[in-house]
Amino acid sequence: MPGVDGGVLFPAEELRKWTEEIFQKVDVSKEDAALLTDSLIEANLRGVDTHGITRMLTVYVNRIQAGVLSPRTKLDIVREKPSTALVDCNNSIGQVASDYAMNLAIQKAKSTGTAFVATTHSNHYGAAAYWSMKALEHGMIGFSATNGPASFAPTGGRTPMLGTNPFSVAIPAGRELPFVLDLATTVVARGRITLYAKQNKELEPGWAFDEMGRPTTDPHKALKGLLAPIGGYKGYGIALAIDMISGVMTGSKYGTHFPGFLADNLKDPTDVGSVFAAISIDSFMDLPEFQDAMDTAIREVKSCARAEGVERIYVPGEIEMGIRADRLANGIPLPEAVLTDFVALGTELGVAFPGE
């Protein structure tokens, strides 16, 4: 199964229960702990371990303990129209703020057809798809995007000025799985370059630049250099648009202004901006008719003649749904290093890790 990492398997529900208790120990309310934990466990279930408890739990706990992430939710709607809202998150947990904002977008779209809600002074919100997918059960198309700290350069430049600024689009189907696109605007993640460097393996052309901004396939030069955006100036443009809308328009940080992020900085609030949108399908087509049409369209794509050596055509989101079914049945894999951290965290906070 693509995307599955090695590690010791734990049932999702055991990890969920333990994670909820950990968050409550650092002053997160029971309700917010459940919500935050669900976003992380769902990311792990979908194979997106970079946004699951595997990477984020310790980071979030450390930030709360350092006093730079508020465990207590305070959300203020500072501007509001029938189809828009700007929510000041006052450094509350990103997932709690995002849940509020996405639900607000869905409620507004129910009456006006579509809505666009932005958060400011917020925090890391997990996987973008978790928010866009909230729209699906309401018969809506969901969208979300967020900015983040600079990791690549404008086209022609050689200093990082743009985050990978991910966005997600979720579209409901009928009997077929929903369409769920979730992507960062760089060709590959930095973790991929690190892995190639460890193996002294040449990168594919187009993945990265060296520190002088020249294209390189040397993973060591790339690690000192910059990631490449998808489609060159096209990905640069998409990332910049997301930064201007999520960051500049909401009055949050943007571009080079993040003073560090997550584990890199335990002194300053993250201060990201994120956006959430919903479009009600029945504003354009009756939902059952749309679901049938989507099923047909998805089956057509999946029936495409395959290139040499390819076994199957995937629709965005399908691989993650397959991993989810597997991990629900067999457990979420935790790498040994993560497991060691979790056991220590459990001991520190007096919530023994499952089996300890």
Next chain:
Amino acid sequence: MPGVDGGVLFPAEELRKWTEEIFQKVDVSKEDAALLTDSLIEANLRGVDTHGITRMLTVYVNRIQAGVLSPRTKLDIVREKPSTALVDCNNSIGQVASDYAMNLAIQKAKSTGTAFVATTHSNHYGAAAYWSMKALEHGMIGFSATNGPASFAPTGGRTPMLGTNPFSVAIPAGRELPFVLDLATTVVARGRITLYAKQNKELEPGWAFDEMGRPTTDPHKALKGLLAPIGGYKGYGIALAIDMISGVMTGSKYGTHFPGFLADNLKDPTDVGSVFAAISIDSFMDLPEFQDAMDTAIREVKSCARAEGVERIYVPGEIEMGIRADRLANGIPLPEAVLTDFVALGTELGVAFPGE
């Protein structure tokens, strides 16, 4: 100046006047001819000659003459909510339909904060940026996307099932030029491959596939094969999302269902779907404050340390604005072959081409 083609220079206003008269000769109303012509002349001014009169005038006239594109506008709002509308274009001119839809989105966004309007049974609408940019003078962010006939395959496939499905985002600034992103979801356009094939020049890796779906840098194999989407499965996902929203959700053609397009098919209506959205800045931040913040953000990006051999960092839309200033002053270049066609068209319809 990047993007400027060779050819004989003509003042934009002479070409505009002649083009408007040509369209009126094939039964387009004076008002609609002015609107359609403006979208084409603006594309030429911005250096986007693929969407200017240079490529589109003869195609549109031929389609009207063949009876597969209606010169007479008939637009019906078939569904409407405070922030959404679906407009049935009944095979009217794409630009006339799009102008109506984008203006409707802007009007709705004035009262509700944001709006999303879709057109169905429409036609080729020119350059996407022409529509997103309509929002700028209203202090809004504009967005537009459209689907089109299949030109590349889903990731892992080898038959064309997705259009290049372009989208555009326009964001107003203050003293700086506005941010205007307009991109197709393939790495390069087919025209670029054709040019390399003529010169027997090797393609850059990542541009195209051969007919078996294998990556190739041979331009001749690529011409028989497929274009590559930006970022591999990422661009595939973006193009598919646009097709599902613009095509499937509006009840227009999508995927492999286009029976041909533009000059390739003079028997069937094009039947594309397009989408138009507007977000009113003052729903999130006072416009003057936003304009100042955008100016600062744009200047920061432009001041990025430059890679070896790079003279200037561009913000999306800036190159086109530079070409526009040059072409307004010096004229729009028409290649000899286009000029010959125009003189013949002028003779056929009794509107002599300027200078003839």
